[in-house]
Amino acid sequence: MLRVFLRGANTKAQKCLYGRAHPTNLQHHRHYTSGESSGAAKVVAVGLVTLGSSIGGTVLYAKWDPKFRTAVEKNIPYSDWLLGMALGPNPYSPVTAHKKQVELSQPPSMMTEESRSSKIKKEKNIKEEPSVSTASETTSAPVYSAQSIEEECKECHHHGDTPVPAMVEAVDSMTEGPLKERPAEEVTARLAQQEQEDQDILASVSASLEESLASSAKTTLQAIGAQEAALQAIGSHTHKLKEAMEAEVPPDQKSAQWRDLETALAERRSTVNDAGAALLKARDALDSLRSVIDKAKESKVAAVQPLVLAAEENLHSMVVDLDQAVTKVQSAESEAKIVSQYTELVNEAKRQFQKELSSLTPEIQANWKGLTGKLSADDLNALIAHAHRRIDQLNRELAEQRVREQVHIEAALEQQKLEDQKALDKAVHTATQHSKEEARLEQERKLSELREVMEAEMRTQLRRQAAAHTDHLRDILKVQEQELRSEAEQVLNSKMLEQETHYRQLTQEQLDNFTLDMNAAYARLKGMEEAIDSHVIAEEEARKAHQLWLSVEALSYTLKTAGSDLPTKPLESAVQAIQDSCCNNEFALALASALPEESLRRGVYSEASLRSRFNSLRSMVRRVALIDESHNSLYQYFLSYLQAALLFEEKQAMPPTQLTNEDLDPFKLLSYASYCLEHEDLELAAKFVNQLRGEARRVVQDWLTEARLTLETRQVVTLLSAYANAVGLGTTQAP
Amino acid sequence: MADEHGRKWDRCLADTAVKTVTGISVGIVLSVLFFKRRTWPVSLGSGMGLGMGYSNCQHDFRSPYLLHGNMVKDQ
Numbered sequence: 001m002l003r004v005f006l007r008g009a010n011t012k013a014q015k016c017l018y019g020r021a022h023p024t025n026l027q028h029h030r031h032y033t034s035g036e037s038s039g040a041a042k043v044v045a046v047g048l049v050t051l052g053s054s055i056g057g058t059v060l061y062a063k064w065d066p067k068f069r070t071a072v073e074k075n076i077p078y079s080d081w082l083l084g085m086a087l088g089p090n091p092y093s094p095v096t097a098h099k100k101q102v103e104l105s106q107p108p109s110m111m112t113e114e115s116r117s118s119k120i121k122k123e124k125n126i127k128e129e130p131s132v133s134t135a136s137e138t139t140s141a142p143v144y145s146a147q148s149i150e151e152e153c154k155e156c157h158h159h160g161d162t163p164v165p166a167m168v169e170a171v172d173s174m175t176e177g178p179l180k181e182r183p184a185e186e187v188t189a190r191l192a193q194q195e196q197e198d199q200d201i202l203a204s205v206s207a208s209l210e211e212s213l214a215s216s217a218k219t220t221l222q223a224i225g226a227q228e229a230a231l232q233a234i235g236s237h238t239h240k241l242k243e244a245m246e247a248e249v250p251p252d253q254k255s256a257q258w259r260d261l262e263t264a265l266a267e268r269r270s271t272v273n274d275a276g277a278a279l280l281k282a283r284d285a286l287d288s289l290r291s292v293i294d295k296a297k298e299s300k301v302a303a304v305q306p307l308v309l310a311a312e313e314n315l316h317s318m319v320v321d322l323d324q325a326v327t328k329v330q331s332a333e334s335e336a337k338i339v340s341q342y343t344e345l346v347n348e349a350k351r352q353f354q355k356e357l358s359s360l361t362p363e364i365q366a367n368w369k370g371l372t373g374k375l376s377a378d379d380l381n382a383l384i385a386h387a388h389r390r391i392d393q394l395n396r397e398l399a400e401q402r403v404r405e406q407v408h409i410e411a412a413l414e415q416q417k418l419e420d421q422k423a424l425d426k427a428v429h430t431a432t433q434h435s436k437e438e439a440r441l442e443q444e445r446k447l448s449e450l451r452e453v454m455e456a457e458m459r460t461q462l463r464r465q466a467a468a469h470t471d472h473l474r475d476i477l478k479v480q481e482q483e484l485r486s487e488a489e490q491v492l493n494s495k496m497l498e499q500e501t502h503y504r505q506l507t508q509e510q511l512d513n514f515t516l517d518m519n520a521a522y523a524r525l526k527g528m529e530e531a532i533d534s535h536v537i538a539e540e541e542a543r544k545a546h547q548l549w550l551s552v553e554a555l556s557y558t559l560k561t562a563g564s565d566l567p568t569k570p571l572e573s574a575v576q577a578i579q580d581s582c583c584n585n586e587f588a589l590a591l592a593s594a595l596p597e598e599s600l601r602r603g604v605y606s607e608a609s610l611r612s613r614f615n616s617l618r619s620m621v622r623r624v625a626l627i628d629e630s631h632n633s634l635y636q637y638f639l640s641y642l643q644a645a646l647l648f649e650e651k652q653a654m655p656p657t658q659l660t661n662e663d664l665d666p667f668k669l670l671s672y673a674s675y676c677l678e679h680e681d682l683e684l685a686a687k688f689v690n691q692l693r694g695e696a697r698r699v700v701q702d703w704l705t706e707a708r709l710t711l712e713t714r715q716v717v718t719l720l721s722a723y724a725n726a727v728g729l730g731t732t733q734a735p
Numbered sequence: 736m737a738d739e740h741g742r743k744w745d746r747c748l749a750d751t752a753v754k755t756v757t758g759i760s761v762g763i764v765l766s767v768l769f770f771k772r773r774t775w776p777v778s779l780g781s782g783m784g785l786g787m788g789y790s791n792c793q794h795d796f797r798s799p800y801l802l803h804g805n806m807v808k809d810q
Contacts, residue, residue, distance in 0.1 A: 620740060624740065627796075628800075629800045632793075632796060632797045632800055633793055633797075634789060634792055634793045634796065637796065695799075698799055699740060
C-alpha cells in the first residue's frame with residue numbers, strides 16, 4: 001500500500017518535472033520552428049524568384065523566336081493571352097500563313113483554261129457593257145481628239161484592252177475565294193438590274209433637266225419680257241422727254257406733259273427694277289441649270305448625253321437671248337442718259353436764266369411769259385440789255401466753242417472711241433464666248449452621234465460573238481448528249497441485268513424457304529404427336545411419383561410429430577401408405593421394409609429430445625468415467641467422483657478428423673459428442689458416444705440405441721424422400 | 736439407464752444406513768448386555784454394519800460385470 005502510494009507520488013513528481021521541462025523543450029522546438037520558419041520563408045522566396053525568372057526568360061525568348069512563341073502558345077493554355085499582353089499579337093501565326101496560302105492560290109486560279117476564260121470574258125463583257133461604254137467614251141475622247149474615228153479595230157483593241165483590266169479588277173473584286181463563273185441567270189439578272197438602274201437614272205436626270213430647263217426658260221422669258229418692257233419704258237420716257245424739251249405746247253398741256261413725263265419716269269424706274277430682278281432670277285435659274293447639266297454629265301449613262309446636249313443648247317440660246325436683251329436695254333439706257341443729260345443741261349440753262357432774271361428783276365417771280373402787262377419800261381430795258389449782254393456772251397462762247405470745236409470733237413471722238421472700244425471688246429468677248437459655247441455644243445453633239453455609232457457597231461460585234469458562242473455550245477451539247485445517252489443506256493442495261501438476277505435469286509430463295517418451312521412444320525407435327533403421347537405416359541408416371549412423394553412427405557411429417565421427450569407417432573400407417581402407393585417399385589418397397597420395427601411400433605425420438613437427454617447423461621458419464629470391468633469398487637467410484645468434480649473439460653470441442661488414442665478419453669469424447677450434437681450431427685455424436693467403454697457405456701446404452709433408431713429411421717426416410725424427389729423430378733416436366 | 740445408477744445409489748445408501756444403524760444398535764445391546772458398556776462393541780457393530788453395506792453397495796455396482804460361469808460336467 002505504502003509502496004503504491006510512493007509510486008503514485010513519484011509518478012506525480014515526475015509529471016511535474018516533465019511538465020516544467022516541457023516549456024524548455026517547447027522553447028527548443030520553437031527555436032527550431034522559428035528556425036524552421038525562416039528556412040521556410042527562404043525556400044518560398046527562392047521558389048518565387050525561380051518562377052519569376054523562368055516566366056521572364058520564356059517571354060524574352062518568345063519575343064526573339066516566334067516559332068518558340070507559337071509552340072508555347074499551343075501547349076500552355078493561357079500563355080497566348082500573357083504573351084499577347086507582353087509582346088503584342090503574334091506576327092508569325094498560323095492564321096497569317098493560311099491567308100498567304102489563300103493569296104498564293106489566287107494567281108494560279110486566275111490562269112484558267114482558255115475556253116473558261118473566254119467564256120468568263122464574254123459574260124463579263126456582257127455585264128460590264130455600261131461601264132465599258134463609259135470607259136470607251138473616255139478612251140474614245142482622246143481617240144476622237146486625234147480624229148481617228150475610222151480606225152475601228154483600234155477601237156476594238158481599246159475595247160479588248162479595257163475589258164481585260166476591267167475583268168481582272170472584276171475578278172479580283174468579285175472572287176476572294178475560288179474563281180467561278182457567274183451563272184447566266186445571274187448575269188442577265190445583273191444586266192436587267194443595271195438597265196433598270198440606268199433607266200431610273202435617265203428618267204431622274206431627264207426629269208431634273210426638264211424641270212430646270214422649264215424653270216430657267218420661264219425665268220429667262222420673263223427676264224427678256226421684263227427687259228423688253230424696260231426698253232419700251234425707257235424709249236417712251238426718252239421720247240416724252242424729248243417732246244417735253246423741244247415741243248412748244250400750250251402751258252396747260254405742258255403741265256400735263258410734265259406729269260406724263262413723271263409717270264413715264266416712274267414707270268421706267270419700276271420696269272428697270274423689275275427687269276433687273278428678273279435678270280437676276282434668270283441668271284440664277286441658268287446657273288442652277290448649268291449645275292444640273294454638269295451633274296448630269298457626271299453620270300455614266302449613255303442615253304443621258306443627248307438630253308444633256310439639248311439642255312446645254314437651250315441654255316446657250318437662253319443666255320444669248322438674255323445677253324442681247326440686256327445689251328439692248330443698256331443701249332437704250334445710254335441713249336436715255338444722253339437725253340437726260342441734254343434735259344439737264346437745258347434745265348440748268350433755264351435755271352441760270354431764271355436766276356439772272358430774278359437777280360435783275362427781283363420782284364418778278366416764276367413764269368415770265370405771263371407777265372407782259374406788269375413789267376415797266378425800265379424793267380423791260382434792263383431785261384433787254386441783259387438779254388443783249390447774254391446774247392453777246394453766248395456769241396463769244398459760241399465763237400470760243402467753234403474754236404475749241406475741233407479739240408472738243410477730237411476729245412469726244414477719243415472718248416467715243418474708247419467707249420466704242422470697250423463696247424466692242426465686251427461685244428467681242430460675249431460673241432467669242434457664245435461661239436465657244438456653240439463650238440463646244442457642236443462638239444458634244446458630234447461626240448454623241450459618234451458614240452451611238454460605236455455602240456451600234458459594238459452591239460453587232462457582240463451579237464456575232466454570241467451567235468458563234470451559241471453555235472459552239474450547241475455542237476458541244478449535241479456531242480455530250482450522245483455520250484451521256486450511251487452511258488445511261490449502258491448503266492440501265494447493267495442495272496436491269498442485276499435486278500433480274502436478284503429477282504431470280506429471291507424467288508429461288510423463297511421456294512427453298514417454303515420447302516424448308518413445310519418440312520420443319522411436318523417434323524414438328526410429328527414431334528408434337530410423339531410428345532403428347534409421351535406426355536400421357538409421363539403424366540401417369542408423374543401422378544404415381546406424386547403419390548409416392550406425398551406418402552413420403554407424410555412419413556417425414558410423422559417424424560416431426562415428436563414432442564419433447566415423447567416419441568413420435570408410430571410410423572406404421574405412413575409406411576403402409578407408402579407401400580400401397582409404390583406397389584411396383586422394388587426400391588421403395590425395400591426401403592419401406594428396411595425401417596426398424598421399434599420405430600414402426602413405437603415411433604422415434606426427435607433429435608432435440610436426444611440432445612437434452614444427452615446433456616443430463618453427460619454429468620452421469622463424467623461421474624463414472626473411471627469405472628469399467630476391472631475398476632469398479634466403491635473406492636474407484638469415489639475416485640471417479642473426485643475426478644469428475646476436479647476435472648474441467650470444454651463443454652464443446654471440435655472433433656479432429658482423425659482420432660488418436662488420446663482422444664478416447666471419455667471427457668474428450670463427451671465434449672466432441674456435445675459439439676456434434678450442438679451442430680446437429682447426431683450420427684457423429686453417436687459415433688463418439690459409441691467409443692465410451694465400461695460403466696460409462698452402460699449408462700449411455702439406452703441413449704445410444706435410441707439414437708441409433710432415430711438415425712436409422714431418418715436415413716430410410718431421407719432415402720425414400722430423395723428417391724421420391726428424384727422420381728418426381730424425373731417425371732414432372734419443367735414448365 | 737442413467738436412472739439405474741441413481742436407483743443403485745439410493746438402494747446402496749439406504750442399505751448401508753440401515754446396516755450401520757442395525758450394527759450400532761446390536762453393538763449397543765451387546766455392549767450394554769455383555770461388555771460392561773464399553774464402546775468397542777458399538778464401533779464393532781457400526782463397522783460391521785458399514786462394511787456390510789459397503790460390500791453390498793460394491794457388489795450392486797459391480798453386478799453387471801460379474802461373470803457367472805457354469806461348470807459343465809464331463810459326461
